[in-house]
Amino acid sequence: MIVSALDKNSDWSFGRGRQNYITGGGAIAQKVKCRIRSFKNDNPLNMGDNIDWVYLLSEKNTEQEILREIERVTLATDGVMRIVQLAMVVNKTTREQGIEMRIETVFDEQTINFPISGALKDGTTV
Template sequence: MIVRELDINHDWTFGRGKANYLTGSAAIRQCIKTKLFSLKNNWFLNKDDGIAWFNYLEKNPDTIQLEREIKTAILSVEGVNEIIHFTILLDSITRIFLVQVTYNDKYNNLNEVEYYVDSH
């Protein structure tokens, strides 16, 4: 797998030739982060792709369904073998989530991804 590297603002990087691309575990990690950043119904070519984050930022969200949705998205990324550890930390007052995932990829590397979600 080869993907164009994203910068800290999640924009494509340019100007370094082949150094602007990621392969192996780094490419898989970026694809997972991109899945987590994707909003359901946001891409006209595939309205089912992404996660319906705003549905879970309401009062008393269904965290079991959210966990299912996130795990399904992560496991759909090419190269992800299994999820080793998964945690959702929820502040019910501010409605902010922190999702922490540890997974094993096809290169037998253990990797971690964190994703912070708020309603702002």
């Protein structure tokens, strides 16, 4: 699998030719992260794909449902063999949430960590 690499701001990186592409387990991990961040009904070719974040983040006590949806989307990603570890870290005081996941791909084992709080400290949305 070959995908265009994302920079630290989750934007596509350009200007370095083939060095802007990643392969192997890193590519699969990036694809999983992008699919988890994608909203349900955003892809006209597959409306049921991805996660209904609007509903899940607007309701109370949906942690287990969020984890099930993340598991469903992750295991449906090409190249993912299994989920080794999946956890949600919740800070109820600041209302920040984060996903910590370790997956086994056809190439190697990858760790994925990212916030799902809706906004980062610098004001950008997730």
